[in-house]
C-alpha cells in the first residue's frame with residue numbers, strides 16, 4: 719500500500735475522502751475534481767448534468783461510454799421471436815452505455831446500468847456549480863468497462879426466453895465521468911427523472 723498526501727493539486731487543501739476506495743472526489747475548497755490513482759493525484763474533468771428537478775440533495779457520479787455491443791451468439795432455452803428482435807434492435811447500433819460509479823452492490827449497478835442503456839437518457843451539460851456535493855466515485859474507468867459486461871448480460875438474461883449462453887464483444891471509447899442530480903431515499907440515491 720502506498721500512502722499519498724491527499725491534497726488538492728489546485729489549491730493544496732487537504733482532501734478527506736469518506737470511502738477508502740475513492741477514485742474521484744471533489745475538493746471542498748476550490749471545487750476541482752480530483753482523481754486518485756496508484757501514481758498519484760491529478761485534476762480531472764467531470765461533466766455536471768443540468769437538473770430537471772428543483773430539489774435534489776447531491777450529484778452522483780456515472781461513467782458514460784459511447785460504444786457498441788456486438789452479440790456474436792445468443793442461445794436460449796425457449797423460443798421467443800419478440801425477445802430475439804428486441805435484442806437485435808437494442809444492440810444493432812452504437813449506444814450510450816452507463817455505469818453508476820458511486821458505492822453500490824454490483825447487482826444494483828447492473829440493474830441501473832441496464833435500465834439506462836434501454837432508456838438512453840441524454841444529459842445536458844451545465845457549468846460546474848460552486849457549491850456542489852458530489853458523491854465520491856469508487857469505480858475506475860477500467861472497472862466500469864468490466865462492469866459493462868455484467869450490464870449487457872443482465873439485460874439479456876432479463877428477457878423472456880431463458881438465456882442459456884451469450885457471447886459478445888464491447889467496443890467502447892474512454893468514458894466520460896458525469897455528475898447527475900440525485901435525491902436521497904433512505905440509504906440510496908434516486909437519480910433525477912430524466913427525459914427519454
Ligand SMILES: [Zn+2]
Nearest residue numbers: 726729745748
Ligand atoms: Zn482545491
